[in-house]
Amino acid sequence: MTEPLLQLSGVHTHIGPYHILHGVDFSVPAGELTMLLGRNGAGKTTTLRTIMGLWQASSGRIRFDGSDITERSTPDIARAGIAYVPESMGIFTDLTVRENIVLAARSGPVDKNRLDWILGLFPALKRFWNLPAGNLSGGQKQMLAIARAIAEPRRLLLIDEPTKGLAPVMVRSMIEAFKSLKAAGETILLVEQNFYAASALGDSVVVMDDGRIVHSGPMSELVADQALQQRLLGLSLDAHQ
Numbered sequence: 308m309t310e311p312l313l314q315l316s317g318v319h320t321h322i323g324p325y326h327i328l329h330g331v332d333f334s335v336p337a338g339e340l341t342m343l344l345g346r347n348g349a350g351k352t353t354t355l356r357t358i359m360g361l362w363q364a365s366s367g368r369i370r371f372d373g374s375d376i377t378e379r380s381t382p383d384i385a386r387a388g389i390a391y392v393p394e395s396m397g398i399f400t401d402l403t404v405r406e407n408i409v410l411a412a413r414s415g416p417v418d419k420n421r422l423d424w425i426l427g428l429f430p431a432l433k434r435f436w437n438l439p440a441g442n443l444s445g446g447q448k449q450m451l452a453i454a455r456a457i458a459e460p461r462r463l464l465l466i467d468e469p470t471k472g473l474a475p476v477m478v479r480s481m482i483e484a485f486k487s488l489k490a491a492g493e494t495i496l497l498v499e500q501n502f503y504a505a506s507a508l509g510d511s512v513v514v515m516d517d518g519r520i521v522h523s524g525p526m527s528e529l530v531a532d533q534a535l536q537q538r539l540l541g542l543s544l545d546a547h548q
């Protein structure tokens with residue numbers, strides 16, 4: 308059997324005196340979109356930050372693309388091909404949309420075909436190309452943050468709640484963009500609270516609670532089982548479109 312692109316085994320993370328992750332085990336197969344779900348405070352963001360080396364795992368192993376990355380630095384992990392889009396997005400609001408994207412490419416100018424592909428995914432960015440990113444709506448800022456993450460080819464995208472606070476029409480645009488990313492063969496680990504978006508996009512799903520994995524399997528299985536959804540996710544689910 309081929310090794311998954313990303314594999315977490317028994318990962319514990321402490322933040323100062325607090326023990327946040329308690330032996331997290333899951334994997335992300337190449338070319339799939341894996342949803343990471345769970346109630347508020349379950350440990351989803353901490354998991355992404357631990358993969359990225361922004362928090363150091365206190366025990367357990369993280370393997371990526373055949374190598375152990377548990378103790379590598381964040382820049383090293385980024386160089387290995389993992390991009391992280393945090394909930395706060397990390398865009399430069401004083402710079403134009405164009406400058407934000409150009410600056411995100413570390414190894415030189417953004418490839419023209421790639422840029423056309425990115426602007427095809429997020430047409431709104433084309434309209435605001437020469438305007439400061441601070442003028443964009445919340446959803447457009449999210450799109451810019453993702454565009455920055457894919458300005459260069461990456462092996463794995465970690466994206467934290469891209470639909471948070473967005474109007475339904477914007478959620479639908481975001482879902483379409485993710486469908487295109489999937490069709491292009493990108494491997495994505497996506498944190499989502501919006502179950503409508505999660506169910507439309509996930510190939511597989513991992514559910515966390517209190518720093519532990521409490522369920523993992525195909526997304527279709529969770530979508531078909533409302534009792535399981537209620538048990539695992541309770542009222543944290545936002546099923547609105």
Ligand SMILES: Nc1ncnc2c1ncn2[C@@H]1O[C@H](COP(=O)(O)OP(=O)(O)OP(=O)(O)O)[C@@H](O)[C@H]1O
Binds near residue numbers: 346349352
């Ligand atoms: N810097 C920190 N210092 C102390 N505790 C923290 C810190 N960051 C997160 N935590 C705690 O770790 C736990 C997990 O938080 P985390 O942000 O990973 O959850 P989450 O599942 O992403 O939640 P949400 O959906 O609300 O963003 C929470 O109890 C949170 O209070």
